[in-house]
Amino acid sequence: MANYKYKVSHICGWVFGAIVFTIGVLNFIFVHPVPAMIAMLLSCLFFPPIHQWVKTRFGFTIPAWFKVILGVAIILFTLGVSDLGDIIDNWLK
Numbered sequence: 001m002a003n004y005k006y007k008v009s010h011i012c013g014w015v016f017g018a019i020v021f022t023i024g025v026l027n028f029i030f031v032h033p034v035p036a037m038i039a040m041l042l043s044c045l046f047f048p049p050i051h052q053w054v055k056t057r058f059g060f061t062i063p064a065w066f067k068v069i070l071g072v073a074i075i076l077f078t079l080g081v082s083d084l085g086d087i088i089d090n091w092l093k
Contacts, residue, residue: 009064010048016071017046023078031083039074046071 024039044050045062055061078084 013046013048013051013067016067017043020046020071020074023074023084027078027084030087035078039078042070042074 020043021040024036024043026036027033027039028036045054046067051062079088
């Protein structure tokens with residue numbers, strides 16, 4: 001059962017990291033490079049190999065609840081406050 005949890009957490013990390021990284025790339029292309037770089041750097045925290053590197057290099061892990069809150073905050077900020085949300089709304093009209 002532990003192996004199943006391990007695989008699910010890795011899949012969730014890759015998916016969530018890819019979503020946040022994609023948001024960063026879209027911000028970089030359409031809005032402004034500074035928040036985009038921040039989003040892309042923070043997306044690295046979600047990828048399992050980088051998480052493992054931080055664990056071995058610095059000796060601590062970032063809790064899953066913090067990653068979820070961070071990811072939701074990035075998504076809400078990007079779609080709610082940033083100009084990317086307006087660009088997406090205008091594109092869908």
